[in-house]
Amino acid sequence: MSKFQGLDAYISTTGAYELLPFRFERLEGGEVVLTNAVGEFAFLPQEKLQALVDHQLPPTDSDYAMLRMKHILREPGDEATLELLALKTRTRLSHLANFTNLHLFVVSLRCDHSCQYCQVSRQSEDKAAFDMTRETADKSLDIVFRSPNQAIKIEFQGGEPLLNFPLIQYVVEKAEQRNVAEQRNLQFVITTTLSLATDDILGYCRDHSIILSSSLDGPEDLHNKNRPRPGRDSYARFVDGLNRARDIVGYDAVSALMTTSPASIARVKDIIDEYVRLGFNGIFLRHLSPYGFALKTKSYQAYNTEQWLKFFKEGLDYIIELNKAGIPFIEHYSNILLTKMLTSTDPGFVDLSNPSGAGITAVVFNYDGEVYASDESRMLKEMGDASFRLGNVHENSYEEIFTAEGLLTALEESFTLSVPMCTDCAFEPWCGADPVFHHGMYGDMLGRKPESEFCKRTTGVAKYLLEIMKKDQEAKELFMRWVNPC
Incomplete structure (x- = not known):
């Protein structure tokens, strides 16, 4: 031998x-x-x-x-x-071959909160004209099950979707009936503040394996300031709903998402501590988006990218300290980027997808049957810009919706491998295309890269992750565990 x-x-x-x-x-x-x-x-x-x-x-x-x-x-x-x-x-x-996985159903624009940074044109609770009907839901489900993706996720959004919970029940049961023959990997998510979550609603979620995605902006005073509602009890209702949801639906069936408001900028450690105290295993340090009431109330302009990056870096440093002290905790935006940096996998996060995730990763069915390339596209339409409207479920076929000019143009013009300045950028393999953001902010789908806040945020975070990995071997090993969980 x-x-x-x-x-x-x-x-x-x-x-x-x-x-x-x-x-x-x-x-x-x-x-x-x-x-x-x-x-x-x-x-x-x-x-x-x-x-x-x-x-x-x-x-x-x-x-x-x-x-x-x-x-x-x-x-x-x-x-x-x-x-x-x-x-x-x-x-x-490889994920591109599967096409659309996430299907967002906006079942109602009604809401019991009045968040100043809200990206949706919310309506008051008594305006039932802004609820999705069963007919629209049926037409939307027809489109959903035309997707070639074996994994189908239906996410109910609003407004506050629990204000139209009977329609959620209708869609869930209709989808489950269809899936007996389809045999897809079918998942349901409700995006809710939990303020209206009764035990009966939570029991239904348990029985139908519905995941709950909620909102927590930080400690009680900050959460109540960011997410006001009648009674000024938004935080108390969230905590009560969280505890009951964990007991009834399951501990891991409830997640939370925060939004960085102007009042949040100086309080990143307080926010993280609140997530840790309430038993969450991670946080997404999410910036504001320039849509809806976030622009009308000037919330979006109240802090700039540099201030958000300072907030983010301070938060990430603190999270690394927590992990070194034996408290496992993840920053999810970092984890998405790190997955692209340290593995050959693309997690399929819409904002960091290339080609753009609009339409091919997620699609939105509005309460009125209008179809949009992304949730941000719907928000842009509420501001009077229908550039990314793909059609209407009552008027257009699956083929017409997914070959709409608003989608094809966005995909073609934002492909980063052929976009000026993106082609030369060292961070291009980790970045994505966000034509909706650039169109909304700069009037075209490419934007001017040196001025783009999207680019500044992504490259700023990527550079900071590189600096950490270059000087801190223990942190790099932590990042490797994040992207390769046991």
């Missing part, structure tokens, strides 16, 4: 190599980060980058093998390198 050759047999002695596609970005301290075509990255001193591109980097250099492993350079005969790159590319883009 022949033995394997020694390591020396696999080390080039000629120094001949060719460069594979990569991009780079200068970091603080004279280093650069290189990213390859699938988002794998490497740190190099700037002078070593120069030697690399001049084909002067010797095989004996301490970073040579790493650059070869990261598919940034390859030697003659390295056919496996190209095959691995192709495999990783297919893996990263």
